[in-house]
Amino acid sequence: MMEETITKKGRTVPFNRTVDLRRQFRPLESLIQAILFFCGAVSIFTTFGIIYELGKEAWLFFGNPDISLVEFFTTTSWIPAIGEFGVLPLVSSTLITSAIAMLVALPLGLGSAIYLSEYASARVRSILKPILEILAGIPTVVYGYFALTFTTPVLRAIFGDDTVSIYNMAAAGLTMGIMILPLVSSMSEDALSAVPRALREASYGLGATRFETAVQIVVPAALSGIIAAFIVGVSRAVGETMIVAIAAGAGPNFTFNPFEAAETMTGYIARISGGDLGYDTPDYNSIFAIGLLLFAITLTLNIISRQVSRRFREVYE
Amino acid sequence: MRRFKSTFVFVIVLFSLVLAACQPAATPTAAPQATQPPADTQPTQPPVDTQPTQPPAATEPTPITVEQPKIQLPEVDPGTISGDIYAAGSSTVFPLAEKVAELFKADGFEGQGNLKIDSIGSGAGFERFCVTGETDIANASRPIRDTEIEACAAVNRTPIEFRVGTDALAVVINPQNDWATNLTIEELAKVFSSKVTRWNEVNPAWPNELIKRYSPGTDSGTFDYFVEAVMDEIYGEDAGKESILKAANTQFSEDDNVLIQGVSGDQFAIGYFGFAYYEENKSRVGIASVEGVTPDFNTVEGGEYPLARPLFIYSDAGVMQAKPQVAAFVNFFLMNVNEVIEEVGYFPASAAALDGARQAWLDAME
Numbered sequence: 001m002m003e004e005t006i007t008k009k010g011r012t013v014p015f016n017r018t019v020d021l022r023r024q025f026r027p028l029e030s031l032i033q034a035i036l037f038f039c040g041a042v043s044i045f046t047t048f049g050i051i052y053e054l055g056k057e058a059w060l061f062f063g064n065p066d067i068s069l070v071e072f073f074t075t076t077s078w079i080p081a082i083g084e085f086g087v088l089p090l091v092s093s094t095l096i097t098s099a100i101a102m103l104v105a106l107p108l109g110l111g112s113a114i115y116l117s118e119y120a121s122a123r124v125r126s127i128l129k130p131i132l133e134i135l136a137g138i139p140t141v142v143y144g145y146f147a148l149t150f151t152t153p154v155l156r157a158i159f160g161d162d163t164v165s166i167y168n169m170a171a172a173g174l175t176m177g178i179m180i181l182p183l184v185s186s187m188s189e190d191a192l193s194a195v196p197r198a199l200r201e202a203s204y205g206l207g208a209t210r211f212e213t214a215v216q217i218v219v220p221a222a223l224s225g226i227i228a229a230f231i232v233g234v235s236r237a238v239g240e241t242m243i244v245a246i247a248a249g250a251g252p253n254f255t256f257n258p259f260e261a262a263e264t265m266t267g268y269i270a271r272i273s274g275g276d277l278g279y280d281t282p283d284y285n286s287i288f289a290i291g292l293l294l295f296a297i298t299l300t301l302n303i304i305s306r307q308v309s310r311r312f313r314e315v316y317e
Numbered sequence: 318m319r320r321f322k323s324t325f326v327f328v329i330v331l332f333s334l335v336l337a338a339c340q341p342a343a344t345p346t347a348a349p350q351a352t353q354p355p356a357d358t359q360p361t362q363p364p365v366d367t368q369p370t371q372p373p374a375a376t377e378p379t380p381i382t383v384e385q386p387k388i389q390l391p392e393v394d395p396g397t398i399s400g401d402i403y404a405a406g407s408s409t410v411f412p413l414a415e416k417v418a419e420l421f422k423a424d425g426f427e428g429q430g431n432l433k434i435d436s437i438g439s440g441a442g443f444e445r446f447c448v449t450g451e452t453d454i455a456n457a458s459r460p461i462r463d464t465e466i467e468a469c470a471a472v473n474r475t476p477i478e479f480r481v482g483t484d485a486l487a488v489v490i491n492p493q494n495d496w497a498t499n500l501t502i503e504e505l506a507k508v509f510s511s512k513v514t515r516w517n518e519v520n521p522a523w524p525n526e527l528i529k530r531y532s533p534g535t536d537s538g539t540f541d542y543f544v545e546a547v548m549d550e551i552y553g554e555d556a557g558k559e560s561i562l563k564a565a566n567t568q569f570s571e572d573d574n575v576l577i578q579g580v581s582g583d584q585f586a587i588g589y590f591g592f593a594y595y596e597e598n599k600s601r602v603g604i605a606s607v608e609g610v611t612p613d614f615n616t617v618e619g620g621e622y623p624l625a626r627p628l629f630i631y632s633d634a635g636v637m638q639a640k641p642q643v644a645a646f647v648n649f650f651l652m653n654v655n656e657v658i659e660e661v662g663y664f665p666a667s668a669a670a671l672d673g674a675r676q677a678w679l680d681a682m683e
């Protein structure tokens with residue numbers, strides 16, 4: 001480093017020490033860094049702790065000689081009390097409720113996102129967006145009773161009491177869709193707003209209408225964000241517990257009829273955890289096996305979502 | 318603009334409140350329509366069947382002319398008692414024991430010791446009492462088994478049985494159900510078994526509709542009792558349990574509200590749970606008589622109602638003598654249980670049974 005002089009209080013003093021600011025010892029700074037690192041580490045260690053605990057108990061479950069992995073994944077009867085562990089009925093109802101939820105959340109969420117980002121004036125958006133976000137603030141247990149006491153009676157009035165059971169997957173799925181709607185809509189809207197203005201102007205300049213611009217230019221440009229929103233919505237639906245525990249039914253049932261009652265994976269875990277099951281019984285360990293499976297499903301979905309948004313990202317500017 | 322915004326939000330909130338307020342009004346008008354029996358089930362009403370279901374004795378308001386037990390135990394003043402008391406066992410006895418414990422505390426047992434009651438199931442309660450010997454009292458909704466008495470002997474305990482009351486299962490049906498108002502044990506077992514899926518498969522006179530079954534979950538003592546007293550009775554041990562677990566359209570829940578909601582919402586539903594829950598929800602579900610007997614104080618106490626089970630607490634003479642606080646609590650339990658038992662939803666034990674329990678206390682303290 002060059003020899004320099006600096007002016008201090010009107011006097012010129014020689015300054016010939018080399019100073020490297022990075023090496024300077026700042027106790028407060030390192031303390032803050034340590035605290036911030038600790039904050040990040042807590043969540044990471046919690047995740048590892050959960051994986052460890054899930055894995056350990058699930059290992060106990062699959063270590064039981066009466067239970068085989070093949071039987072677990074291929075048979076269709078889940079009755080732990082008499083040693084029948086076929087997880088398919090729980091998985092199928094999880095998938096059906098999630099599919100119904102996404103059938104509601106995707107079109108409505110995308111539609112409202114397009115409206116908010118492409119059509120709504122700033123004033124309308126500043127009013128509508130917070131209202132939409134109120135939906136996200138409603139506790140899921142409230143949605144659960146909403147499904148049971150509103151959605152189900154409506155479905156029964158439309159399709160008849162004989163067709164629609166009092167507990168059914170359709171009501172749970174529809175309500176779950178409404179719950180996920182703000183998530184899908186707000187993530188999609190962020191993606192749509194991020195599309196550069198120049199693209200829209202170019203489209204208008206070529207004579208496209210507003211609708212053509214929205215559907216043919218902006219949505220494809222924001223596709224990666226929209227797909228990511230969709231997948232996050234799915235993983236939210238798969239993991240949702242209270243709504244399905246209250247409204248979807250309390251007994252495993254291998255069926256593809258959405259008007260029948262069938263218990264989902266999360267619903268089963270919630271119900272079994274509520275009883276006084278003995279520690280280390282197969283029933284007890286089974287909830288960890290299901291938890292692990294659930295974790296694997298949502299983790300896969302999240303990884304796919306990251307990959308998709310990386311691969312389909314269109315980079316402008 | 319800000320003003321406009323807040324007014325808008327206010328209007329939205331007001332609107333949703335108004336909607337919410339309209340909701341309860343709208344539901345009842347829709348409900349009767351929804352639950353009206355389809356026309357085709359009308360001819361299947363068996364007029365003959367419904368007659369024997371209402372034995373005249375059962376329809377009379379239950380006269381609580383309970384014969385009072387004769388034996389009086391030495392009076393206990395909880396205020397002067399000290400030391401810890403630990404009871405564990407049946408989840409059915411638990412609410413009753415809690416209520417008695419509340420009385421015990423209200424009468425002065427406060428800071429002098431811990432009174433702990435755990436709800437862990439009858440079997441686990443005996444295990445803690447007889448195997449590990451860590452509890453002073455075992456609560457149970459069934460009599461102690463021989464194997465458990467042997468286990469107790471190994472830790473030098475001789476369980477003494479104190480009868481404290483009776484619980485009855487209620488078989489509940491939808492208020493619109495006018496065919497299954499009386500069931501035999503055999504019919505009941507069949508209704509809950511995997512052998513049938515429709516009502517008319519149990520009795521040809523009943524509607525050709527799916528049976529929607531609601532049962533307490535497999536962890537509960539109520540489920541165990543039902544399996545033992547109904548399913549195993551007809552189909553044999555284990556086969557009965559398997560049959561109810563495999564039956565189609567069955568909802569199992571530890572939450573009795575789920576069962577009530579299910580039975581009240583579907584004309585072709587049937588369920589069962591503790592009589593106490595039926596009492597609380599009389600307006601929403603109907604009760605079926607079993608073997609022509611409706612549960613009430615007289616039929617339960619007289620042993621005519623088949624789905625009633627005795628409730629007990631167990632202790633040991635050595636424990637009661639070594640820990641006067643335990644003897645005092647058992648004494649207090651036996652002297653005061655009838656004040657709270659109906660509040661909890663159970664039936665009082667007969668005067669003779671309660672006298673027997675009090676005599677057992679006196680014998681143990683000699």
